[in-house]
Amino acid sequence: MQYFFCLLLLMAVYSKSHSTRCEKGCDCHEELKLTTCANALFTQLPNHIPPYTEHLDLSVNLLTFIPKSSFQMERKLRVLLIKDNNISAVADGAFTQLEFLQKLDLSCNRISSLSESFSLGLNALRELQLSHNHLHTLDSRSFMHLDGLQRLNLTGNVIHNIQVRSFGSMSTLRQLHLEGNHLVSLNNGVFSMLKSLEVLNLQGNQINKTQEGVFTPMTSLALLNLAHNQMSTIYFKTFLSIHTYSTHILLEGNPWNCNCDLQKVFHKLRSVQRLFLDDYYNLSCNAPTELANYRLMDVDTELCIAEVVIVLIITVTVVITVLGAIVMAERKRKKKKRGKHWTEQGNLSDSDH
Template identity: 60%
Template sequence: MKEKGSVVLFEEMMAEGSTGFSGCLSSAQPFIILQGHFVEFNLGLLHSLPPHSPPDLLLTVTPLSLTVPRGALSVPAQPLTGPPCAVIDKLAKRQLIGVSRPHHQKVMALFFGFLLYLGAESPQALGLHPCGEVCDCIIEIRFLNCSNRGFTAVEGNLPPDTEHFDLSWNYLTGLHQGDFRLLWNLRVLFLNDNNISVVTGGAFSSMESLQRLDLSHNRISALSKGFSLGLGSLRELLLAHNKLTSLDGESFLHLDGLLRLDLSSNAIHSIQVRAFARMSALRQLHLRNNQLSYLDDAVFSTLWSLEVLNLRGNRISSTEVGVFTPLKSLAMLDLSHNRLSTIQFKTFLSIRTYSTHILLAHNPWNCDCDLQRVFRKLRSVHRLFLDDYLNLSCGEPPELRGYWLSQVDTELCIAETVTVLIITVTVVITVLAAIVMAERNKRNPTDSKQGTEENNALEGDSED
């Protein structure tokens, strides 16, 4: 069979353990998985990627074009043929697929149904139907693809039953109230890689079913007070690679159910104490590559469910001792690539989770005896794991700059120990000398008295 193109469609993601396929198509065309191909989940559309393809090949199999990282999910090495429903059932039971660890978070559940067509003659054969003048729909999964179509504003005539909407890689500059007023059932919205700089309050107010919102790679410098209106069901919010400079207490007021927040690669230098106050369900907070220099004691005070806190690549030079105390579920803390020179033992001891992995490399540590004592104590705490301790390097003093802390940690307290010993010995000698003199005077009181009388007599003779 000659291969003209291949694409994988799925009906819907279901919870793990689900089997069966309600929308299995009764097609006479054979279902086949090509040898050595890789596929990657991307909300409603999966592309087949040959092993010899470059890592970021842009495939254009149908009017839908996607960039596919290779190795995300592998299918069997042996070709597999059979009726569509039979193969789909095996895939649903995870008998034929393997998920690589770096992409495990993306594969949130079983793929409820796969259907691989070879030799597709038209978009309609793949379930694609025109929506408006330039967009495409996959009716079976309610997917509307308007990616990379040159839009400068949100189209008004959109199918109201759309659940997945891709508006990425366009030229949108702003989002306004009413832009998505008909999309009540929308669950996933891609707005990444546009030129969005303004998001009016209430722009998402009609999206009570939205679960994932991607606004990364735009030009947003501030979030309005009404930014989160209508986003009570949101589980994932991506705001990485924007121009945010601060976070206040009103931008995230309605994100009670949010599980993952990505604010990486902005210019955030300040976070108000109440910025995350309503996010008690949050599990992942990514603040990587910002400009934070100090962490206030109460900035994470309500994040009881937080498991991952990524602060890598900031300018943090100090923290309050109790800043991590409220994080009762913390499993990973990344403070690498900051400006920490010292740390207090109680800062990490206050983390009370069963197991916490801490990353601290690429900080300019001041390698002295106090630091050596702190790390010695931290390494003795069984629930804390300093995963990159062997990669900690000294920034100060100048004579130790560039040395690994693990190479010099046993020597850092030698000079101080010698000094203490000298002082101790000196004090002991002085005390002993004083005791000896006191004992001598105590044992010879008569001699002392006679000596005094003789001196007095001599003084009298001299006066005569």
């Protein structure tokens, strides 16, 4: 009987040590609920992660694929870092068991697309890092279950298209980073439902067109960064549609076509008390050629004056030309009349009567 009891005790101790043991290549800290497996040269996910782990770091490894239900034994995870690997695909339902996960970092990988079930099980997620991957388009179905997300980082991908309502489930999103992508235009409906968004960073894209109501849904927007795009002109109503208490707008590094219309738009925007053009004094002209590299603030008061002068010159020239034509026609008529015989002139007078 005593032998049997000792056997059970040994089995219990072994079972506990087995369940809490640390995978080779990892550092485990039970008191911190932290398991770090960074730089361990893993080509597959480790098999033994201590059940107390809430923070798991798998950064800087050689992982290429995240299979379905990969973390079904790590349900307590709150932070999962898998950045700086070679991951090219994530299976449907890879994170379905992580009901407490608050931060997921998949940045600096090779992910080119997200499956429809990518976000399944991630209802508690607050931060998603997908920067510096190979994503080229965004689909609303990939983010369907991220209704608690507050920060989404998509910096440094090759995104050229965002489908309407791609962020439709993210009513609590506060920060959206899309800098360094290949976006060309912003269409109405792209940012619908983002009523809580405070920061929208679109710096370093190729945006040259924005529809009038594209920013309207974002009623909490505090910072709009459109610097270093391909915008040559802007429209007053596009930014007037931002109905917030205070919004700071960055527009530096765009190839502005400095003309009277642009000057009028900026003059009106600067008069709107809730809009702040923080880098207005750094805006420079790209066209016309004679104004290239001049600061907009140095020439804006002269743009409309110059256009008025040009219009006046053209108008005067046209008037002079018309008057000259009338005078010449009158002289020709009189000359022709003097050159006729008196009998022809009399007949001409009779016909006039």
